[in-house]
Amino acid sequence: MIAPGFTGGMLDRADPLRQDPEALAAAMGDWRARLLVLDNFEPELDGEGRLVWTTLADAPEGSDLLLLGLDNGKPCFAALTPGMQPPEGRPMRMFGLLDRFAPGEAATYAGARSLLDWHTRHRFCANCGAGSEINRAGWGRKCPRCHAEHFPRVEPVVIMIAEHDGRALLGRQPAWPPGRYSALAGFLELGESIEEAVAREIKEEAGVEVTDVRYIASQPWPFPSSLMIACIGMAKDDTLTIDKHELEDAIWVSREEVRAVLRGEPGQFLPPPPYAIAFTLLTEWANSQVG
Structure with a gap:
């Protein structure tokens, strides 16, 4: 069977790391940590169809780092920047890139894009309406008022x-x-x-x-x-x-x-x-x- 697009992800999702604030802080301080290069929600690809990464030092001011997983032990993050909003409709440039992804790269992008989109749409608690806060290394949000927890949905x-x-x-x-x-x-x-x-x-x-x-x-x-x-x-x-x-x-x-x-x-x-x-x-x- 032909493998469907956006499958074949190679990152270790590192669930234990998501639940350990000290380990997460250490991951953010790891010199090997990488930040996914995005133009708002659109990825950058190199000549071989691979995602482009940079260092955490390039994260925009005021952004929150979301842990995507580990690549052979290297922590990989995406930045949720202030005012970030998903584009309306389906940008033609984005869909023009989909045939260029190297195997497994589209799966990493899919996880990052969906996670960033979820955070932009769920800034407030669905239970009490208060502003919620990022939790579990970006794989959840928690309300400081009523303590309800919210998780990304598929x-x-x-x-x-x-x-x-x-x-x-x-x-x-x-x-x-x-x-x-x-x-x-x-x-x-x-x-x-x-x-x-x-x-x-x-x-x-x-x-x-x-x-x-x-x-x-x-x-x-x-x-x-x-x-x-x-x-x-x-x-x-x-x-x-x-x-x-x-x-x-x-x-x-x-x-x-x-x-x-x-x-x-x-x-x-x-x-x-x-x-x-x-x-x-x-x-x-x-x-x-x-x-």
Whole structure:
């Protein structure tokens, strides 16, 4: 299976260090400690697709250091700077970098980006409204008034293909590049299993009922902090009733056509980019046994 983008992280997450203020202070004073170079939320990459690091001395004044983990014992940090705000939408420059990451580097960036984003959005206690403080080396916040603790959350998203008679159901959204089709997707809702969410989303978006949902793979998606859960379900029939609020169009495509498109040959659709788990999902389906 093709490894989904943003996976393969190589940092030791160093959970014991997060809980030991003295050890954390020592890590910050370690001459080997490194600071991730970011332009607001966007990374810098060298010519080999690796993240660029500097020393903690370059941390902006007034910033808070968040521990990302250890790289062969070297402490790695990201700086949460005053007034830092995540960009609106998806910056084109950022998405232009995603194909350039060396293996494992995107996973480190994903963790840093999601953690920084979470702090910018959760500066106040959800329990009493007081300003909260950074805790656990950046992997939590604590309220000085009511002492409630808050931790980063991951939002689960199901992303899926419905299969019928050797064909896969793909959809497109208006904001995508012309001709691009991909797997359907939607957030898991309260009180749902993964299988139930897959069935509900396909029914809502395309009017297709599915059964026998099976899990394929997962991928962190740091825009801002989702976990994409890729699945395939078997459709009862191929009649489409498209929800135009969710999809611009939906089509059924054969294995042979998907294989050709993934090889770069022309077809009736453009595939998702290789760093998206939809690419992994389509590839896995296209290469699976027929029938």
